[in-house]
Amino acid sequence: MTGNDSSTHQVPRSGLVVTVPEAEAAVRAWRGRPDPSVASGMPAHVTVLFPFLPEDRIDGDTLAAIADVMRRHKPFEARFEQCGRFPGILYLAPEPAASFRALTEAVVDRWPETPPFGGQFAEIVPHLTIAQGRNDTDLDEAEADLQDRLPVITRVASVDLMVHDGSRWRQRASFALG
Structure with missing residues (x-):
């Protein structure tokens, strides 16, 4: 969850995510730094949505x-075939992005008090963060390193x-689609 400094949480927080274990090997070297x-x-x-509700409200x-x-x-x-960037952040862009966006919009429709990323951004941009808090040279290096490892499906x-x-972080529950 990009931009999340987990070490500063005072109240137990939650988020809804789609885990992508198939990406771990490709992005492991870059994600933790x-x-x-x-x-x-x-x-x-x-x-899908962060922050969601405080855990004591679930x-x-x-x-x-x-x-x-x-x-x-x-x-x-x-499919994750291409990288994208936010300032200081490199990510894998999922296709179809619209399917991820639809999940986010459905949760926000149900819980409008939980806007994505606390309402910091006007647009929902689905992404799998690879590296953050890095300079452009480091992000260029990470992106070049990933090219031979893509696509991730x-x-x-x-x-x-x-x-x-x-x-x-721990998984509290998993919800099947469909």
Whole structure:
């Protein structure tokens, strides 16, 4: 979850993500430098929504509502063939981006008090962060290194609820699509 300094969380927080284990080998060398979410257990992923609700607001009804939202979306194949950039950040761009955006929009429609990234950005740009907090030379090097490892292809069949307890991310629940 780009821009997330997990070490500063005071209240247990949560996020909804699509994990992409197929990308781990390709991006492992770059993800952990200096992304604190990697060190605290967050796997390679595309963020559906962060921040979501504080963990103490997630009860059985909330879990059932998340499951209902996710069931309305069909599983799909995602391909990561190209890199993209935000200032100081290199990411893999998933295709179809619209399928990830639809998941985000559906969750925000259900929980409008949880805008993506706290409302910091006007546009939803699905991405799998590779490197952040680096200079352009480092990002160029990471992008060149990845070219021989692409494409990464995954089947998106679920969305995971991840919670951060102040030191570690852990999966609390997984919700099947379709």
